[in-house]
Amino acid sequence: MEEKPERREYFRVKDVLQVALKKLPPFSVLPTSRMVGYPLSVTSDFSVPSETVDPFIIRQFQAIHQKLDAILEYLCLEKLGFVEMEYKEVDFSAGGMRVATLDKFEEGDILEVKLVLPTAPPIYLICYGVVKRCTECDEKREVAVEFTNMSEDIRSIIVKYVLQRQRQDIRR
Numbered sequence: 001m002e003e004k005p006e007r008r009e010y011f012r013v014k015d016v017l018q019v020a021l022k023k024l025p026p027f028s029v030l031p032t033s034r035m036v037g038y039p040l041s042v043t044s045d046f047s048v049p050s051e052t053v054d055p056f057i058i059r060q061f062q063a064i065h066q067k068l069d070a071i072l073e074y075l076c077l078e079k080l081g082f083v084e085m086e087y088k089e090v091d092f093s094a095g096g097m098r099v100a101t102l103d104k105f106e107e108g109d110i111l112e113v114k115l116v117l118p119t120a121p122p123i124y125l126i127c128y129g130v131v132k133r134c135t136e137c138d139e140k141r142e143v144a145v146e147f148t149n150m151s152e153d154i155r156s157i158i159v160k161y162v163l164q165r166q167r168q169d170i171r172r
Helices: 055-079 152-171
Strands: 013-023 034-036 087-092 096-101 110-117 123-137 140-148
Touching: 013 096, 013 152, 034 152, 096 123, 110 140, 110 152, 123 152
Parallel strands: none
Antiparallel strands: 013 087, 013 110, 034 123, 087 096, 096 140, 110 123, 123 140
C-alpha cells in the first residue's frame, strides 16, 4: 500500500475554542487578519519622583488605570462580538480549520472567523478564509476553511498556540 504524501504546511490540533463564523458578501475586499483588543495604557510605566507624591497615591492611580484598561478591553471585545461566542470543537492549524456548524456555507464562500485562543491573557483574533469543503452529516455541517490574507505575525501566534497544545496533549 502506497502512503499518501503529507500536503499540510502546518501542525494541526483538535481543540475546543470560542469560534464564530460569518459569511462575507461576495466580491468584498478581503481585510487582513488581525489581533483585537484594547491596548493597555502606558500609565503603569509612568514614573514620578517619589519625593513629590505619596507612593500610596501612585499605587492607587495605577490600580485605577488597570481597572479602566480592563473595562475598555471588555467593552471593545463586547462591541466586536467576542463576549458571547460559543465553544466549538475544531481541528485547527495556522493554515485553516475544520469546525462543525449549523450554518450552511458553500465551497468558495469567504468567511470572517473570530477566534479566542485560551492563553494567559487570551488572544482575540479575526481571521478570514475561503470555504474549501462543507459536508453534511446528521443535523450538523462541517466546514473546512483555509485562512487567507493572514500576516506572518498572526500566523506565528497560531503556530505557537498549536505547538503549545500539542505539548500539553503529549504530556497527558
